[in-house]
Amino acid sequence: MSAVGAGFRAEIARIGRTRVDLILLTLMPLILLGSMAAMLFAGSPYGLKTVIVDHDGGALGRAIARDIAASHGLRIVARSADLDSAMAMIRSERAVAAVVIPHGVGSRVADGAPVEIFHQAVFLSTGALAATNLRAVITATLLRARARDAGLGQVAGARLPLPGIAVTILGNPTTSFEWYLGLLLGPGILHLMIAVTCVSSIGALMEDHGFAAFVRRTPAPVATLVGRLLPHIAAGTLWGIIWMLWLTLARGYRPEGSLMLIIVGLVLLFAATAALALLLVAATREVSTSLSGAVILAGSALAYSGASLPLTGAGLFARVWSQILPLTHFMTLQMDQVMGVAAMPFLRNAAVLLLYPLVAGGAGVLLIRRAEARA
CATH class of the missing domain: 3.40.1710.10 (abc type-2 transporter like domain)
Known part of the structure; x- marks a missing residue:
């Protein structure tokens, strides 16, 4: 039995025993996404x-x-x-x-x-x-x-060139609020919930405000941590896929680019979310403080992503904070695929999202190992 598999099965068992986490990963996404689907069903305001x-x-x-x-x-x-x-x-x-x-x-x-x-x-x-x-x-x-007053209404062959501006709408030709807001709010809600459940998962491994006991009794603590976080990444990705299928198959919207690349971006987003949760718990060694940090990071992510409110001309803090948050890079990746842009922007944003498991996750693992060394 691999350490990753053992951690995965142990986490599934813990989620089954923990009612709050089970609801957050199953019932709550259904309620929130279903409510949002109902509110946006009209597509755009009318009347x-x-x-x-x-x-x-x-x-x-x-x-x-x-x-x-x-x-x-x-x-x-x-x-x-x-x-x-x-x-x-x-x-x-x-x-x-x-x-x-x-x-x-x-x-x-x-x-x-x-x-x-x-x-x-x-x-x-x-x-x-x-x-x-x-x-x-x-x-x-x-x-x-x-045209009628000029006497041209009944002239079949008349060609009257009218100067003007030709506007072509990319990515959302129906100018539907449902498509636009669905692409923003669905991943934003799931990002916040997975951040909270990941903090809960990692916090369950702490004893006496530290990870020393966990590291001592676990033969491969890093692989076990990966296994523990995988159910949350999988749950976020699954709900994200369901939401995208609702928007595309059920509601008829269509990205100009690749839906599969958006799904790859979802996997990277939730892996980055899990890595940040690991770093928060390892750095603070307080579940309540880590939950507050997760809510600040994930809760503010949509507002600072640049997808809803423009960051052009914003202050230095807003621009820097936007680039720190993984949802910013996922939103750019997703909107690029909605508009059907070339492959290079996808690779650039995917590479940035990969940095979170490597940098934030690596820093969290280092802090956990140092806690064991100090003990």
Whole structure:
């Protein structure tokens, strides 16, 4: 019987006896991932509440309002005579955006003015999404009106070049919040839970705030530690695979790159998580302190990964802390595969993730051996 296998079987038996760890590795991921799947099931916000302020009252103004009402992402909740009442609705959260259609809209008369869009930036995502949808709908309506007024609506062979900007969305062509947030939150939640269970696993080997007794009674302590951590790495990887299969097979999203490389990245992420947990327990020799450290490291990882909040222009501490955390490099690896980039960025981020078991894990093993030597 190898020491790794013996450690693996011993850890499986301990998890079966320890109700908290068993729940954290089985029931809790199911509850959290299932709840998140239910919350994100709609894909993107739709029916965003919009107020129409029509100062024109003409056919074009009515066409703009009609097209906004027909848009799946928008819903007209009121038509107001003035901007002040529309802004009051936005401030009271009865609406997300307001559209002001000026007198003489689309014309060249002196009092003609552009259509204005006001949106609530306090709720940044929904406000920006409402403004984007409104801009697209209104632009399309105005272009159709311009072509019709120019007498081109019935000319079959007319080719009217319109200058503009062509935008191609990579990685998330449907601009779905479910795909975007699922890629972020799923690994982030699992990263935190595996960090906590790994600390619990290694802490169970301590006696009298040290590892001396464990090292003395164990013929191959390093291999046993590896075996003890493998069930947690396997559990995190399995739940990560289930989550990716839910997003891809069940929900129909598709990465442009390799799903298999994302799974390899998951294995490396949870190996790095286990190595950091080992270092925390070996350095502090306190389970409670190590759990606090694990929560700080893994709990803050998503915010500092650069995937949700940009780090461009951030302070030195934020940039350095981001590079210390393994989730940052996994997120870069994963998003690269979602966009379908070349192999070299994957190899670079995979190599960085491999440093955690080597450096952090090696430092933890060294501290454990030194504890035995001191004893």
